[in-house]
Amino acid sequence: MKILQFGKTGQVATAVQAAVRDGVEVIALSRADCDLENPEAIRAAVLAADCDLVLNTAAFTHVDPAEARPDEAFAVNATAPGAMAAACAERGLPFVHLSTDAVFDGLTDRPYVETDEARPINVYGRSKLAGEQAVLAHPKAVVLRISWVFSRYGRNYVSFMLKLAREREVLKVVADQFGTPTDGEALAAFLVATAPRWAAAPVGDPVFGLFHFANAGETSRFDFAKAAIDRDPQTKARLEPTTQAAFAEPAPRPPRTPLDTSKLQSVFGFTPEPWRLAVERTAERLV
């Protein structure tokens, strides 16, 4: 089982490479190997690869800079995955792509299901939604929407909060943004374990299409941070709740984007772990 992976150094890319097990090989492409702003290079990489499945973990993930650099965000988050999917379709290869809860406006009173209308409120969300639409034109495409990803790898909310809490006396954290954290290592294990199933599935199989992947439950940014730092003996910061508006960031954030994972559970038999357990375990491994 060989996976061609776009992205080598990012958080999820690293977690996938750490999750490989016997019988699975990941050929990871960095920016130097293939720049995602070059669709021809993407097509050439897919057509030339000796692989059974293509996975895209790379993206323009800088939510605030995306407001000032929409062309780059759309090139990397929409045109590039579209080119990957089209090249996979040429070869009949399955293509697995990652998207985000930021495709939603956050004005919901219940967790989002895959059929809810996506109405992104910032450039990053709009570019990721355009990517989903381009990718899903391929009948053997899989799009997993994930949210608030954390792991032992890369720069992420849990590692960042642990670092800040050791450096500062007071840590102001947004208490009016709600969502579902996603354990990047559980995601990586799921991707590696499911790859053979995707590779063997025919067009029309329910394993293809759009899915939400996240841990169980819902939390605020504030309680997410608290769970991350609570057990670190070197934490010196006191957490203080603040609002999203007080941060005045360039990109607006959707206020509430919990993801309902019922479809994932019924198609793949995957049971997500409660978010707090996964956050506490990851934080313990990081300190």
Ligand SMILES: NC(=O)c1ccc[n+]([C@@H]2O[C@H](COP(=O)([O-])OP(=O)(O)OC[C@H]3O[C@@H](n4cnc5c(N)ncnc54)[C@H](OP(=O)(O)O)[C@@H]3O)[C@@H](O)[C@H]2O)c1
């Ligand atoms: N992290 C989250 O909380 C979160 C939440 C929801 C969805 N997601 C989605 O999950 C996926 C993985 O996210 P992540 O957290 O692993 O992201 P990440 O750590 O920011 O990694 C993104 C990777 O994309 C690469 N990249 C960016 N522009 C590129 C280009 N022009 N050519 C080639 N490579 C390029 C980066 O390479 P360089 O290192 O060279 O810049 C980096 O390795 C993305 O699709 C993201 O949208 C993430």
